[in-house]
Amino acid sequence: xxxxxxxxxxxxxxxxxxxxxxxxxxxxxxxxxxxxxxxxxxxxxxxxxxxxxxxxxxxxxxxxxxxxxxxxxxxxxxxxxxxxxxxxxxxxxxxxxxxxxxxxxxxxxxxxxxx
Amino acid sequence: xxxxxxxxxxxxxxxxxxxxxxxxxxxxxxxxxxxxxxxxxxxxxxxxxxxxxxxxxxxxxxxxxxxxxxxxxxxxxxxxxxxxxxxxxxxxxxxxxxxxxxxxxxxxxxxxxxxxxxxxxxxxxxxxxxxxxxxxxxxxxxxxxxxxxxxxxxxxxxxxxxxxxxxxxxxxxxxxxxxxxxxxxxxxxxxxxxxxxxxxxxxxxxxxxxxxxxxxxxxxxxxxxxxxxxxxxxxxxxxxxxxxxxxxxxxxxxxxxxxxxxxxxxxxxxxxxxxxxxxxxxxxxxxxxxxxxxxxxxxxxxxxxxxxxxxxxxxxxxxxxxxxxxxxxxxxxxxxxxxxxxxxxxxxxxxxxxxxxxxxxxxxxxxxxxxxxxxxxxxxxxxxxxxxxxxxxxxxxxxxxxxxxxxxxxxxxxxxxxxxxxxxxxxxxxxxxxxxxxxxxxxxxxxxxxxxxxxxxxxxxxxxxxxxxxxxxxxxxxxxxxxxxxxxxxxxxxxxxxxxxxxxxxxxxxxxxxxxxxxxxxxxxxxxxxxxxxxxxxxxxxxxxxxxxxxxxxxxxxxxxxxxxxxxxxxxxxxxxxxxxxxxxxxxxxxxxxxxxxxxxxxxxxxxxxxxx
Numbered sequence: 001x002x003x004x005x006x007x008x009x010x011x012x013x014x015x016x017x018x019x020x021x022x023x024x025x026x027x028x029x030x031x032x033x034x035x036x037x038x039x040x041x042x043x044x045x046x047x048x049x050x051x052x053x054x055x056x057x058x059x060x061x062x063x064x065x066x067x068x069x070x071x072x073x074x075x076x077x078x079x080x081x082x083x084x085x086x087x088x089x090x091x092x093x094x095x096x097x098x099x100x101x102x103x104x105x106x107x108x109x110x111x112x113x114x115x
Numbered sequence: 116x117x118x119x120x121x122x123x124x125x126x127x128x129x130x131x132x133x134x135x136x137x138x139x140x141x142x143x144x145x146x147x148x149x150x151x152x153x154x155x156x157x158x159x160x161x162x163x164x165x166x167x168x169x170x171x172x173x174x175x176x177x178x179x180x181x182x183x184x185x186x187x188x189x190x191x192x193x194x195x196x197x198x199x200x201x202x203x204x205x206x207x208x209x210x211x212x213x214x215x216x217x218x219x220x221x222x223x224x225x226x227x228x229x230x231x232x233x234x235x236x237x238x239x240x241x242x243x244x245x246x247x248x249x250x251x252x253x254x255x256x257x258x259x260x261x262x263x264x265x266x267x268x269x270x271x272x273x274x275x276x277x278x279x280x281x282x283x284x285x286x287x288x289x290x291x292x293x294x295x296x297x298x299x300x301x302x303x304x305x306x307x308x309x310x311x312x313x314x315x316x317x318x319x320x321x322x323x324x325x326x327x328x329x330x331x332x333x334x335x336x337x338x339x340x341x342x343x344x345x346x347x348x349x350x351x352x353x354x355x356x357x358x359x360x361x362x363x364x365x366x367x368x369x370x371x372x373x374x375x376x377x378x379x380x381x382x383x384x385x386x387x388x389x390x391x392x393x394x395x396x397x398x399x400x401x402x403x404x405x406x407x408x409x410x411x412x413x414x415x416x417x418x419x420x421x422x423x424x425x426x427x428x429x430x431x432x433x434x435x436x437x438x439x440x441x442x443x444x445x446x447x448x449x450x451x452x453x454x455x456x457x458x459x460x461x462x463x464x465x466x467x468x469x470x471x472x473x474x475x476x477x478x479x480x481x482x483x484x485x486x487x488x489x490x491x492x493x494x495x496x497x498x499x500x501x502x503x504x505x506x507x508x509x510x511x512x513x514x515x516x517x518x519x520x521x522x523x524x525x526x527x528x529x530x531x532x533x534x535x536x537x538x539x540x541x542x543x544x545x546x547x548x549x550x551x552x553x554x555x556x557x558x559x560x561x562x563x564x565x566x567x568x569x570x571x572x573x574x575x576x577x578x579x580x581x582x583x584x585x586x587x588x589x590x591x592x593x594x595x596x597x598x599x600x601x602x603x604x605x606x607x608x609x610x611x612x613x614x615x616x617x618x619x620x621x622x623x624x625x626x627x628x629x630x631x632x633x634x635x636x637x638x639x640x641x642x643x644x645x646x647x648x649x650x651x652x653x654x655x656x657x658x659x660x661x662x663x664x665x666x667x668x669x670x671x672x673x674x675x676x677x678x679x680x681x682x683x684x685x686x687x688x689x690x691x692x693x694x695x696x697x698x699x700x701x702x703x704x705x706x707x708x709x710x711x712x713x714x715x716x717x718x719x720x721x722x723x724x725x726x727x728x
Contacts, residue, residue: 051195
């Protein structure tokens with residue numbers, strides 16, 4: 001019984017993380033064209049840890065959903081590298097998510113404070 | 116010597132060691148399996164491959180000759196293995212159902228992948244979802260009881276090669292992001308999923324108690340049933356400091372993202388194919404590898420010798436060769452076994468001395484002078500005894516954890532602390548010796564007896580059975596029963612001599628040591644020893660009372676009973692009385708007058724000496 005509860009908490013936790021991760025990635029890309037490992041660095045600086053191995057699938061999914069696009073940029077050291085940028089649709093999605101996030105953050109703040 | 120091959124990987128030519136190449140290939144396959152059902156699978160894998168290639172290229176640009184195994188492992192760690200992805204975002208929600216069902220059929224297996232000896236510890240760790248290191252440490256601490264248990268489990272429990280083992284991937288790390296001192300508490304709290312403050316308070320309570328009630332803390336008093344609740348003090352005693360230091364030295368710091376995720380320990384799917392691959396990959400993971408390479412280094416030289424030997428023996432046939440090797444191995448096993456046992460018993464002995472010395476420390480106030488002498492005593496116990504214990508325990512655990520190199524800073528600080536311990540020891544011994552160096556000038560006092568011409572005299576101790584049960588080993592009898600300020604010592608000797616008159620005569624001489632003769636005299640004069648006579652019974656105090664302000668300087672009392680010819684004498688000793696008088700034969704060189712006797716036996720004094728009745 002207790003075990004089931006723990007599983008539920010973990011599930012919720014990972015759901016929360018998952019939603020926030022995508023939003024964070026979008027907000028980083030929204031600031032300008034980035035290379036995936038830079039996303040990892042920026043998130044690490046904000047104390048949000050993500051593995052590159054999880055980032056790539058997320059990027060691909062977002063790209064397939066039409067929110068992202070990429071550009072091949074020539075590099076000095078080797079083959080061209082993929083740089084990601086938000087599409088028009090992605091920008092809109094970002095605005096929506098930002099509003100949702102702000103609303104939710106405010107609500108959560110209120111609810112957790114009024115304990 | 117390792118074979119290097121060139122590969123064309125995502126548009127880059129990379130020189131790579133063959134083993135590293137195998138690792139890389141396995142990694143890519145594990146990715147393919149993991150993303151098998153993912154839309155855009157090829158693109159994801161392609162992206163990751165590109166990144167790997169780029170990181171490899173960076174390494175080469177920085178001057179690496181070729182890509183070796185450790186480089187590949189580093190790169191894979193930084194990108195993450197499939198198991199880590201799952202722990203991180205858990206986007207394959209469908210797996211949770213299968214996880215539930217599979218975990219109910221949990222069975223104990225020996226973990227072939229992470230084994231040091233037979234894989235029992237890591238199997239048990241897997242079963243209970245613990246860090247194998249934790250189980251191994253526990254196992255070491257309980258050694259002796261469980262060698263047999265280990266062997267039984269080794270034989271009885273099936274190996275994991277029967278079935279792939281999965282489990283909670285959760286490891287104990289030091290969480291340096293939230294540290295105050297070393298991040299040990301934070302790491303523990305993450306591991307058990309409790310608040311940091313709880314762990315910190317548990318570690319701190321004993322220190323607060325330690326400071327305010329030093330003498331009330333009993334170390335490891337498991338030999339003493341009366342003090343049973345004191346095992347709590349064992350758990351949270353200054354032993355906590357010991358535990359903290361060891362954990363600090365032993366636990367790795369959570370550095371990478373994967374570490375940090377592992378520290379919190381999210382559930383990993385038990386039965387999926389991914390986990391199988393993870394086990395394959397992780398099986399040769401850091402620890403095992405570090406362990407292996409260490410062993411490899413150790414044996415390198417032996418191997419070289421063996422190779423030479425082999426060359427000489429080439430003409431002989433192969434069979435003797437194998438037998439020879441078997442003999443070498445079995446001798447080696449035997450030697451390791453012996454060395455291990457000897458080392459372990461030394462460690463245990465040292466540990467025991469440490470505990471005993473620390474408990475005796477509560478008697479400090481009665482023996483040591485305040486100031487440097489006390490400090491040097493504490494320094495001796497701390498640095499001379501405990502530092503090597505911690506050092507050895509640390510070394511063993513670091514070995515178990517598979518650290519390749521010993522940390523030279525740790526070693527240097529241990530050595531310097533130990534040297535400090537030697538200084539403390541020498542100072543302490545010489546200073547203590549000095550405190551005991553001089554004797555007083557004893558004077559004999561005659562005790563007035565009410566009716567000295569009685570026919571017999573019987574000497575008794577005032578019974579203290581209430582305080583002194585049959586406890587054979589009791590280091591601090593006084594501080595448990597409220598007599599905290601007074602220590603009773605039993606330095607009492609009774610001599611029997613022949614009286615020159617027709618009446619009994621009792622004289623008492625007080626003796627003491629001291630730094631100077633004056634001091635010794637002073638200590639001797641402070642000895643307060645009472646005798647009470649009731650008819651033919653003479654009652655003695657239970658010992659020499661030494662007040663806390665009055666140090667123990669080997670104070671002792673010599674009680675001389677002169678027995679007239681034809682009269683009787685008996686020295687009684689109650690059973691269960693902790694105080695043992697020195698009844699033994701009196702053979703001090705200066706003493707020609709007294710007669711040997713046995714306790715609880717009546718004697719009659721005759722002209723030639725004592726005669727038993």
